[in-house]
Amino acid sequence: MCLPAVSWHRTIGNISIMRRSTGSLLILAVLVVGVYSAAIEGPIDFYKLYDNPEAHISLKGKATTADRTAAHGYPSEHHHIITEDGYILGVFRIPYSHKLQNQNAKRPIVLLQHGLTSCSDAWILQGPNDSLPYLLADAGYDVWMGNARGTSYSRNHTTLSTDHPLFWQFSWHEIAIYDILAIIDYALRTENGEGQDAIHYVGHSQGTTVFFALMSSIPAYNAKIKTAHLFAPVAIMKNLSSPLVRYLGPYLGHRNAYSILFGSQEFLPYNEFVMALFFNICQPDVLYRPVCESAMKTLYSGGRVNMTAMPEAMPTHPAGCSTDQMLHYLQEQQSGYFRQYDHGTKKNLQVYGSEEPPEYPVELISSLVHLWYADSDDLAAVEDVEEIANRLPNKVMHRMADPEWNHGDFSLNREVRKYVNEPVISIMEEYELKNSET
Numbered sequence: 164m165c166l167p168a169v170s171w172h173r174t175i176g177n178i179s180i181m182r183r184s185t186g187s188l189l190i191l192a193v194l195v196v197g198v199y200s201a202a203i204e205g206p207i208d209f210y211k212l213y214d215n216p217e218a219h220i221s222l223k224g225k226a227t228t229a230d231r232t233a234a235h236g237y238p239s240e241h242h243h244i245i246t247e248d249g250y251i252l253g254v255f256r257i258p259y260s261h262k263l264q265n266q267n268a269k270r271p272i273v274l275l276q277h278g279l280t281s282c283s284d285a286w287i288l289q290g291p292n293d294s295l296p297y298l299l300a301d302a303g304y305d306v307w308m309g310n311a312r313g314t315s316y317s318r319n320h321t322t323l324s325t326d327h328p329l330f331w332q333f334s335w336h337e338i339a340i341y342d343i344l345a346i347i348d349y350a351l352r353t354e355n356g357e358g359q360d361a362i363h364y365v366g367h368s369q370g371t372t373v374f375f376a377l378m379s380s381i382p383a384y385n386a387k388i389k390t391a392h393l394f395a396p397v398a399i400m401k402n403l404s405s406p407l408v409r410y411l412g413p414y415l416g417h418r419n420a421y422s423i424l425f426g427s428q429e430f431l432p433y434n435e436f437v438m439a440l441f442f443n444i445c446q447p448d449v450l451y452r453p454v455c456e457s458a459m460k461t462l463y464s465g466g467r468v469n470m471t472a473m474p475e476a477m478p479t480h481p482a483g484c485s486t487d488q489m490l491h492y493l494q495e496q497q498s499g500y501f502r503q504y505d506h507g508t509k510k511n512l513q514v515y516g517s518e519e520p521p522e523y524p525v526e527l528i529s530s531l532v533h534l535w536y537a538d539s540d541d542l543a544a545v546e547d548v549e550e551i552a553n554r555l556p557n558k559v560m561h562r563m564a565d566p567e568w569n570h571g572d573f574s575l576n577r578e579v580r581k582y583v584n585e586p587v588i589s590i591m592e593e594y595e596l597k598n599s600e601t
């Protein structure tokens with residue numbers, strides 16, 4: 164969950180609209196149901212026929228993750244990976260370091276997975292001296308940066324356009340069992356992956372949720388993990404303190420008229436106007452810079468965030484997601500469980516064979532999991548992280564010493580290199596050293 168400040172405002176807007184006008188709610192509901200049944204029954208994607216699927220993306224003319232890494236001299240690749248259910252994911256790679264010229268050596272593979280409403284750019288904002296992908300490449304790693312379905316780089320499908328309602332019918336469960344699974348297998352299949360059967364994994368926020376979901380749902384994938392590093396892990400959400408989530412939970416965390424109306428659609432269509440606005444107010448010299456800073460302070464501990472890196476994020480953030488990902492989180496916050504999506508009793512019976520969604524069996528996550536968590540994290544409370552950790556058979560706890568360390572500090576704290584990135588790389592190095600000896 165990175166930079167949701169912009170997005171949340173919209174959510175509040177939606178709710179107040181809904182509560183004010185029950186009449187239009189009814190009309191809207193009828194419309195939604197109508198569009199849905201038409202879409203589900205017809206085999207043709209009318210939206211794709213009449214609409215240019217790329218019309219709303221407009222990343223055109225903007226630097227991609229690959230452009231940005233290349234600008235710093237690093238070898239950069241842009242891959243398109245197709246999942247079992249037809250989503251086409253844009254995934255970036257720094258295959259080796261131009262400084263080391265190690266392209267002919269066997270390089271350990273590492274996959275970095277971003278948070279909700281974020282994308283691969285989140286990893287590189289602080290530049291080559293501080294950001295994890297560059298530091299990993301310079302330490303000899305083959306670095307992959309994933310992008311979940313629905314984000315700016317992964318808005319494509321073999322048969323559905325992004326305007327088709329079925330395109331947005333997914334939560335982070337599907338990101339886990341289709342997207343992350345596909346990226347891991349693809350990385351292991353590329354030339355450098357030959358002879359390798361496992362990777363290192365790093366996830367932030369939702370990037371941790373999808374790790375828990377995949378590794379507990381398809382435990383065979385634990386064998387493909389050397390070490391996992393979960394920053395600000397989100398699974399159980401009982402003690403989460405974010406006032407916004409606690410406020411929204413009772414409305415949207417249950418199957419009801421609000422959540423049905425809100426569900427299965429794109430959360431924040433990539434909006435040029437909003438982006439331009441935020442890009443501009445976060446520029447160093449403008450009058451409105453304080454607005455940008457105060458918006459960011461709720462997420463990032465004051466004064467320690469690299470504000471120079473902030474405008475770097477603006478062209479591609481927020482990066483898009485399905486409203487179902489948010490609903491799924493709000494359901495966890497309400498139920499207190501880490502479990503699959505709640506479709507309501509009737510559909511749960513069809514999908515899961517039980518009235519309640521099944522819990523993720525996290526006891527089955529046998530891979531080595533390092534949990535990096537913090538006292539001031541609004542979205543991943545210490546009690547919740549420790550509760551999930553108690554059920555993991557193979558974990559190492561890293562509670563940040565700094566009491567002010569927050570959710571966003573894992574990405575934009577000025578000292579993230581010293582407190583997080585370097586220790587993470589040392590742990591990977593230790594693993595590689597041990598396993599090359601045997």
Ligand SMILES: *[C@@H]1O[C@H](CO)[C@@H](O)[C@H](O)[C@H]1NC(C)=O
Nearest residue numbers: 288289290292469471472577
């Ligand atoms: C902050 O971000 C900028 C822009 O990416 C980068 O040049 C700089 O090295 C980063 N770190 C610090 C400590 O300023």
Ligand SMILES: *[C@@H]1O[C@H](CO)[C@@H](O)[C@H](O)[C@H]1NC(C)=O
Nearest residue numbers: 290291292293577578580581
């Ligand atoms: C890069 O980081 C190191 C260690 O944190 C620091 O000593 C050095 O001054 C930094 N270099 C630049 C160009 O920021």
Ligand SMILES: *[C@@H]1O[C@H](CO)[C@@H](O)[C@H](O)[C@H]1NC(C)=O
Nearest residue numbers: 217243251318319320321322
């Ligand atoms: C989307 O995928 C199709 C193939 O199904 C491809 O022809 C097209 O170029 C892709 N568009 C983008 C924006 O990647």
Ligand SMILES: *[C@@H]1O[C@H](CO)[C@@H](O)[C@H](O)[C@H]1NC(C)=O
Nearest residue numbers: 400401402403499544546547
């Ligand atoms: C965490 O949440 C549980 C369940 O809601 C509650 O019983 C407990 O007191 C909370 N702990 C803290 C430290 O807030």
